[in-house]
Amino acid sequence: MSHHIIQADNLKYTYPDGRQALNGVTFKILHGESVGIVGANGAGKSTLLMHLVGVLFPDEGEVRIGEVPVIKKTLPVIRQSVGMVFQDPDDQLFMTTVYDDVAFGPRNYKLPEEEVDKRVKSSLETVGILHLMDRPPYKLSGGEKRAAAIATVLAMNPDILVMDEPSSALDPKSRRRLITLLQRFAHTKIIATHDLDMVLELCERTIILKDGKVITDGPTVEILANEELMEKCGLEMPLGLQNCPVCGAKKAT
């Protein structure tokens, strides 16, 4: 596993209908970092993530994973080292059993079947749903589907995990389980979400997007506690940081 650094360099992207979704995004994420990407609806978070996995390509600028630029030709390599978990796990589970779904990626890379089996089982174990192996995905609960979706990505042995709103529609306990799960991974993690409290727990670093631009990029606690900044970006301080009604103390300092 090489030391993957993700670099986005002045990314600009306009949707074919003329909507400019990214307007010069630049950042650099080091190996093993865990970064939260936040911003109001339509800020460009999902668009940005799709550039990292080479689903969309920038009109201007460039994304590099390690030394490899993300372009059409390098996609097979890129997609083995960057795994993306979508917002709606239903979009991601399309085979008839959880096992087949998780095996889908490794099989595409023509791994021998024993290796596939090993990978599938270890990914399912990591997310804690090995027992659901033979179930069809459409019969799982919301939280279970999410875990399965993450397993499908883990089975590709990615070095970087990119997630779009992973905690939406989960009940508080499933959300907690997800957070614990993600905390255990040593992967580089990039998480776009509205769940600022999850960012607070999971990510040491936060990037705020607004209208397709990076507004701030820095330590999570500092950024999320900056009430004025949050307000400006159409956000709100996470509840875990809002003033304590009992002692009145600002929790973040």
Added chain:
Amino acid sequence: MSHHIIQADNLKYTYPDGRQALNGVTFKILHGESVGIVGANGAGKSTLLMHLVGVLFPDEGEVRIGEVPVIKKTLPVIRQSVGMVFQDPDDQLFMTTVYDDVAFGPRNYKLPEEEVDKRVKSSLETVGILHLMDRPPYKLSGGEKRAAAIATVLAMNPDILVMDEPSSALDPKSRRRLITLLQRFAHTKIIATHDLDMVLELCERTIILKDGKVITDGPTVEILANEELMEKCGLEMPLGLQNCPVCGAKKAT
């Protein structure tokens, strides 16, 4: 407007595939109350709400709105006094413009077109999106869609507002706007959600469901602060109530 009391009496419901989703639910909600319904994924929240508006009918037990039992024959009356906002606004905005969508309900009751127009405009004004009247729903942002969905229900002049996860997929600011909006309504409100912090702000009373049964029913602050109970029901204390890391004080007492 009569004083609507909602009574559920030992509701039991089994889905056609044999899954028992409600297993004896009983409660009584008074006029003007604001009640949060919480519980883990699959606890039966959505199923319960659908019984209140007569989309599903119980196998056993009965729902009464005021003095009227919810049965096939009383549906026209019931649906005029109970309005339901669904989880995914895309399921609720099925016409080609916001105006037509909001007008759909009143037109079904054969109101004269001027009355329809008046109702549509006043509902849109209440939720603050009158200017979006002629837009097709796919052009709205998440928060706007939610507001439009609420307007479709308000146009029916309901006395009771039933909502299924109204805050999901909203960014923090849109969520805040929604909460403010709902706080202004004098309607009886019943809200099923995973967003316990919203329950804490909006509802004085909370009902916890688990496996199709009512586990507790009482004042929100007491229930949501009961860590052991919450844990047992697959939930988690809302962040707004979790211990303050600075003063260590339990916020709720």
Added chain:
Amino acid sequence: MSNMIASLYNIRLLDELAEKTTIIHNLHPLVKVLTTCLYLIITVSFNKYELSGLLPLFFYPVIVMALADIPVVPLLKRMIVVSPFIIGIGLFNPLFDHDPVVILPWMQISGGWISFFSILTKGVLTILAALLLIATTGMTRIAAALGMMRIPKVFILQLILTYRYISVLIEEVGRTVRAYSLRSRGEKGIRFSDWGSLTGQLLIRTLERAQRVYYSMCCRGFTGEYNAGSEKRIRTGDILYFAGWSLYFVVVRYFNIPATIGSLITGVGR
């Protein structure tokens, strides 16, 4: 994948154009539908060897497009996508029809070429007319016009729903195909062995969505009948618009204007 996105943008583009408020947009939808129909009938009623007589029909799309502020390029693009079938079939005409036709005293071409160009011209005219109708009217008002034409309401409601959910479902399909392509190795489509389960699961989700839509309709008093709002009145201007074009179309149909002009000119020239 890209054609998916493209078709979605195409729908949205036409939708956006339909939101303008020019004179043409403000006309009564029924009038526009009827004018378009008449135009189409007149256009295709021309004999297959007729070419010059068709040309005055170009005035209709040109004037509507100009008055309604409709950009030409997207419509032309669409035309290029659609025309292969027309060209494909039409090209057989010069192949099979060799009857010589005198164009100029010193020049002859086969009748097949004339009929080919006639088909092509008709193709351009009819495609433009259909696209202009939707671009100046929009689906909602087309549906209202259909209602006035006594089309069954079940059909209209279902048409509206189909139209509405196209965007939702295309986006859903787009996300699924995208997720698929992320874990497969850059093939173009979906492998057939996976196609059934992928599409099947989409179908199941669609059916579930249909159920939720039904529920939310029920909650708003739906009892199987669709009530459209009261329709706009037809005004004098609408009638004049229709009458004016009708008259023009009929004149064009029965008098070959270009030929008349041409003979005048050539006559003068001689």
Added chain:
Amino acid sequence: MHMADALISPVVGGAMWAATAGVAAYSAKKVQNDLDEQKIPLMGVMGAFVFAAQMINFTIPGTGSSGHLGGGMLLAILLGPYAGFLVMASILVIQALFFADGGLLALGCNIFNLGFYTCFIAYPLIYKWITRKGYSTGRIFTGAMLSAIIGLQLGAFSVVLETLFSGKSELPFGTFVMLMQPIHLAIGVVEGLVTAAIVGFVWKARPEIIEKAASGKALGRVSIKKVLAGLAVVAVITGGILSWFASAYPDGLEWSMAKTSGKEELEASGGIHQILAAVQEKIAFLPDYSFKVQEQETSAGDAEPEEAWPAVDAGTSVSGLVGGAMTLLLAGIVGFCINRVKKRNKAGAV
């Protein structure tokens, strides 16, 4: 295989519109009477699904090309013939409006070609018959396959006939058939495969969906008698309108008559023309109708457009060429001027 406006004559377009409207009105009535209201949103959303699913291409192994769903058969299987036909119709309406696929005049043809044969012939007579003793993967496969192929063959043949009767294309009947049927055999096989794949999957995952759709009371059952009666009605209507139009307005048949009398090179289609010509002689409408004269009318400069129009535009060709160019130029100028005036007005307003 969408028919295009440019390739049909008003007679054929009108007749097919009438036939389609008849079937659609009948279906709408059936749907309204027989179905629970729940079916209406289902129909709408299913229409959107087919639209979206048509864009999921799959790779056809070994060929490098790709295929996709058409949807007619799937709709019939899931919704029954009446609702299926209406949904197909609304899909085609949207395609005609937003994508100019086919066009509005040809819409009747297209709905009929793609909806009628699948929903009212292939579905009840083949699919239902094969699955009459219950479902199994094998029966679903055979049923979907055969009915998709046959539905498309009929539809393709219908396209040939419509083109032939419209008389815009010179393609001889035989050649056209030889072109269309094999292509649509391939398309039908693909359609059958994908329909079977989806239905098979749904049947395994949620058998009740498939079984409910099929067992629905008035939903799935189309009696053969009714189908035949319906076909007879359609034939009568079509024939009636066709002959009414033809008598009032001979354009529709003129092509075939011109051929029979004019040249012999298109032997494949000669039979039909002769029959038509014979029929025409019997009915003897427009006895003064004389194609020969018109075909030979070549005296240049002698512009009598009203009389010359059914014939080759040759008599007026020089003037036609000049006048045509003038017309187009004028149209361009008018459009340009309107734009200029509007821009100036806008600028003035600001």
